[in-house]
Amino acid sequence: xxxxxxxxxTQALGYLKRDGVxxxxxxxxxxxxxxxxxxxxxxxxxIAMVLAKTAKMAPTELAKKILDRxxxxxxxxxxxxxxxxxxxxxxxGHHLKIVVREILAKGADYGRAPANTLxxxxxxxxxxxxxxPLHVGHGRGAxxxxxxxxxxxAAGHPVEREYYVNDDGRQMDILAVSVWLRYLELxxxxxxxxxxxxxxxxVYDIARQVRSRHGDDLRHHAHEVTEGLxxxxxxxxxxxxxxxxxxxxxxxxxxxxxxxxVFAIALEAMIEDIRQDLGEFxxxxxxxxxxxxxxxxxxxxxxxxxxxAKGWLETRNGAVWFKAxxxxxxxxxxxxxxxxxxxxxxxxxxxxxxxxxxxxxxALYIFGADHxxxxxxxxAAAKGLGQDPDRLDFQLVQFAVLYREGQKLQMSTRSGExxxxxxxxxxxxxxxxxxxxxxxxxxxxxxxxLDLAKSNANENPVxxxxxxxxxIQSIFAKLEESGQRHNPAIGEAAISRLxxxxxxxxxxxxxxxxxVLENAAQRRAPHVLAHYLHDIAAxxxxxxxxxxxxxxxxxxxxxxxxxxxxxxxxxxxGLGLIGVSAPESM
RNA sequence: GCCUCGGUAGCUCAGGGGAUAGAGCAGCCGCCUCCUAAGCGGCAGGUCGCAGGUUCGAAUCCUGCCCGGGGCGCCA
Numbered sequence: 164x165x166x167x168x169x170x171x172x173t174q175a176l177g178y179l180k181r182d183g184v185x186x187x188x189x190x191x192x193x194x195x196x197x198x199x200x201x202x203x204x205x206x207x208x209x210i211a212m213v214l215a216k217t218a219k220m221a222p223t224e225l226a227k228k229i230l231d232r233x234x235x236x237x238x239x240x241x242x243x244x245x246x247x248x249x250x251x252x253x254x255x256g257h258h259l260k261i262v263v264r265e266i267l268a269k270g271a272d273y274g275r276a277p278a279n280t281l282x283x284x285x286x287x288x289x290x291x292x293x294x295x296p297l298h299v300g301h302g303r304g305a306x307x308x309x310x311x312x313x314x315x316x317a318a319g320h321p322v323e324r325e326y327y328v329n330d331d332g333r334q335m336d337i338l339a340v341s342v343w344l345r346y347l348e349l350x351x352x353x354x355x356x357x358x359x360x361x362x363x364x365x366v367y368d369i370a371r372q373v374r375s376r377h378g379d380d381l382r383h384h385a386h387e388v389t390e391g392l393x394x395x396x397x398x399x400x401x402x403x404x405x406x407x408x409x410x411x412x413x414x415x416x417x418x419x420x421x422x423x424x425v426f427a428i429a430l431e432a433m434i435e436d437i438r439q440d441l442g443e444f445x446x447x448x449x450x451x452x453x454x455x456x457x458x459x460x461x462x463x464x465x466x467x468x469x470x471x472a473k474g475w476l477e478t479r480n481g482a483v484w485f486k487a488x489x490x491x492x493x494x495x496x497x498x499x500x501x502x503x504x505x506x507x508x509x510x511x512x513x514x515x516x517x518x519x520x521x522x523x524x525x526a527l528y529i530f531g532a533d534h535x536x537x538x539x540x541x542x543a544a545a546k547g548l549g550q551d552p553d554r555l556d557f558q559l560v561q562f563a564v565l566y567r568e569g570q571k572l573q574m575s576t577r578s579g580e581x582x583x584x585x586x587x588x589x590x591x592x593x594x595x596x597x598x599x600x601x602x603x604x605x606x607x608x609x610x611x612x613l614d615l616a617k618s619n620a621n622e623n624p625v626x627x628x629x630x631x632x633x634x635i636q637s638i639f640a641k642l643e644e645s646g647q648r649h650n651p652a653i654g655e656a657a658i659s660r661l662x663x664x665x666x667x668x669x670x671x672x673x674x675x676x677x678x679v680l681e682n683a684a685q686r687r688a689p690h691v692l693a694h695y696l697h698d699i700a701a702x703x704x705x706x707x708x709x710x711x712x713x714x715x716x717x718x719x720x721x722x723x724x725x726x727x728x729x730x731x732x733x734x735x736x737g738l739g740l741i742g743v744s745a746p747e748s749m
Numbered sequence: 750g751c752c753u754c755g756g757u758a759g760c761u762c763a764g765g766g767g768a769u770a771g772a773g774c775a776g777c778c779g780c781c782u783c784c785u786a787a788g789c790g791g792c793a794g795g796u797c798g799c800a801g802g803u804u805c806g807a808a809u810c811c812u813g814c815c816c817g818g819g820g821c822g823c824c825a
Contacts, residue, residue: 196767198768199764199768199770199771200768200769202768203768207767207768209766209767212767212805212806215805216805222805245768246767246768247767247768247805247806248805249767249768292825294825329825331825332824332825333824333825334824334825335825337825403824480823481823482823484823493751493752493821494821496823497822497823498823499823500823501823502823504823506823506824506825507824507825531819532753532754532818532819532820533819533820534820535752535753535754535819535820535821536752536753536820536821538752538753539752559753559754561754561755561818561819562818562819564818602762603761603762603763604762604763606754606755607754607755607762608754608755608818608819610760610761610762612761612774615761615774618787619787620787621773621786621787621788622773622774622775623787624773626787627773627787627788629787630785630787630788631788633785633787634784634785634787634788637784637785638784638785639784640784641784642784645784690762690763691763694762694763694772697772697773698772701772701773704788704789705788705789705790707784707785707788707789708780708786708788708789708790709789709790711783711784712784713784748785749785749787
């Protein structure tokens with residue numbers, strides 16, 4: 164509808180230009196917005212005020228001239244000039260009739276743009292290190308990314324969802340060592356567990372897997388393991404040096420083959436755990452992209468070669484640097500350390516290149532806010548690789564803090580006393596978790612109120628919306644009980660009977676759904692959709708209290724049922740995009 | 750110090766050039782002989798952090814300052 168009105172205004176301006184009323188050179192950046200106040204119609208256009216100065220005319224005078232030239236449309240009832248020069252458009256009953264008809268006809272597809280009409284998007288999200296269970300911070304990235312992906316798809320973009328698996332590097336080595344130490348413990352060795360190793364109970368679970376597969380084959384005496392190692396932190400030493408030495412010791416004692424075996428079991432177990440966790444949360448990926456594969460496939464070498472060829476690499480102090488500061492970053496970045504190992508950033512560059520080569524549209528990164536420093540360096544990398552940096556889109560998700568009984572939950576990864584995503588899902592349920600995670604702007608810190616999320620009352624927005632859907636279903640159940648049937652054809656013919664205020668409000672709101680979706684997609688902002696659904700639910704509840712649905716009047720009853728069904732459909736469609744269920748009853 | 754996100758009602762947050770700044774919760778007052786009261790209606794509540802600037806018009810854009818979260822590694 165918005166686009167339709169923009170088109171009408173464009174035509175009117177065209178006539179005025181042709182007739183020389185306004186200059187040919189006047190730009191036509193037409194803005195049409197849904198109004199906040201119904202007294203201002205349904206859509207408002209500010210074009211007269213924008214053009215008034217260059218047209219050398221008073222805004223209201225220009226508005227009048229535009230109004231006179233706007234072509235007639237069956238979907239527009241009337242246009243008014245109001246305030247400082249707004250053109251207020253009132254949609255017609257015919258338009259509202261079309262809206263309900265379209266919703267009922269398209270069903271689950273209502274609001275969806277034709278598939279694949281927009282450029283593809285490769286979205287990468289979560290990508291947490293596979294060294295432990297996902298925690299509540301990852302949960303927000305997961306809920307946000309999955310919702311954005313669904314919304315983009317609905318808006319007409321082909322979407323690929325990827326999880327980048329950091330299966331290479333020191334953290335993974337620490338996990339492997341942690342597992343092996345627990346394995347030794349299970350085998351009866353009394354061996355000290357380092358401060359910096361992974362403390363969680365899941366490490367025992369993995370150790371048990373190692374034991375069931377390898378028996379005592381990997382066992383070594385405790386003194387062999389710890390003898391001559393630098394002191395750990397609580398022994399007045401350095402925790403980092405201690406764990407690094409322990410990694411080297413582990414490799415030496417086990418040998419490459421056995422070490423890799425432990426490493427592989429740990430990695431596989433963690434990925435499987437994360438995959439399952441996210442799957443239960445309704446978050447699915449098309450590809451789990453291995454960092455290691457960048458090494459084995461030669462992609463990393465090729466990416467570096469590309470930078471080298473374009474003159475962006477330089478050797479300094481034995482390390483290879485990427486001259487990022489010449490491409491907009493605030494400092495240069497090491498890609499190969501003086502010990503010959505490539506950095507994490509080097510992998511990022513290779514992955515970036517691979518993404519841009521595979522996807523002709525945008526590479527969308529969902530980062531935690533703590534990663535914002537990566538933005539300029541990845542853009543620099545894109546430039547250095549000869550790629551268009553504007554094809555990269557970064558969305559930073561701010562932190563989530565849990566509250567219980569008004570108290571902030573303290574979390575520390577170190578001690579293992581963090582709340583996992585699984586804990587959260589168990590406590591509040593998947594629906595509440597998904598909704599709460601996206602109900603605030605992702606750019607906003609999130610205070611996650613556990614008590615509110617668990618509440619079965621209207622104060623809980625998830626229940627409030629779901630209840631609206633369930634209420635509608637119960638009306639239809641009641642209808643069936645009474646032996647009556649819903650006749651949508653009668654309802655459509657009688658749609659003009661829906662003239663009560665709450666009905667009019669709801670009709671208009673439902674018609675805005677496609678625009679809301681488009682807006683949410685463009686802004687990568689699922690909270691826009693979440694708020695909209697809450698509005699729909701509120702308007703429905705208001706209507707429900709205002710009117711009786713199952714009335715004797717066939718026309719009126721069916722018209723109302725059409726609107727109720729359309730409302731349920733929009734709620735279902737919208738909730739589906741943010742991963743929340745629409746229950747039949749509650 | 751630099752980068753980044755934020756500061757809007759008692760609380761949590763929408764609105765991000767337009768018309769009297771909105772919602773939920775909390776508070777107060779009402780509404781079930783009737784399809785789910787897990788609901789609805791109403792009242793009250795605001796120097797949009799501060800100061801300048803741009804504009805016909807600023808909560809919104811620009812600059813500076815104040816306050817808070819986060820980040821600034823040859824870590825991953």
